[in-house]
Amino acid sequence: MCQKKILVVDDVLVILDFVKMVLEMNNYEVITCLNGYDAIEQVKTNNNIDLVLLDLMMPGISGWDTLLEIRKLKDKKQLPIIIFTGNVKEREQLEKNPLRE
Numbered sequence: 001m002c003q004k005k006i007l008v009v010d011d012v013l014v015i016l017d018f019v020k021m022v023l024e025m026n027n028y029e030v031i032t033c034l035n036g037y038d039a040i041e042q043v044k045t046n047n048n049i050d051l052v053l054l055d056l057m058m059p060g061i062s063g064w065d066t067l068l069e070i071r072k073l074k075d076k077k078q079l080p081i082i083i084f085t086g087n088v089k090e091r092e093q094l095e096k097n098p099l100r101e
Contacts, residue, residue, distance in 0.1 A: 005029040005048050009039040009066065010055040015086070019053065035059075036066030043070050049079065056085035 006028050010016045013034065020030045031046065033039040036058055043049060052070070056063035063083050070076050 003027060003029045004050040005031065005046075007031045007033065007039060007042055007046075007049050007052045009033045009036060009052065009058075009063070011035060011058040012055075012086075015055075036061035036063065036069070039066055040069050043076055043079065044073060047075075052079060052081040054081055054083050056083050 006023055008016060008019050008023070008030060009032075010019070011034055016032050016034065020032055023030045031042055031049070033042055036054075037060065039052070039054065043052070054063045054066060058066075061069075063085070067081055067083065070079065070081065
């Protein structure tokens with residue numbers, strides 16, 4: 001059986017470690033990144049990523065901007081990406097969704 005590979009991106013190490021632990025306990029292979037720039041590089045160089053779990057609120061490059069950069073990659077337009085956030089102003093951030101039109 002082939003393990004599914006999940007890229008988890010979050011700037012909070014405790015959250016990153018927890019999500020990684022839970023996914024590995026459920027037999028997923030997990031790659032972690034602390035920022036969107038590293039996540040974009042991982043997606044560019046690793047053709048076996050099946051899913052990206054992406055924090056919305058990160059310093060440097062936001063989850064939205066990371067998502068937009070990944071979508072610009074020719075062969076990654078259909079890569080499943082789930083965005084999450086712990087921000088209490090989540091609704092405001094979701095209304096700023098650059099993919100909404």
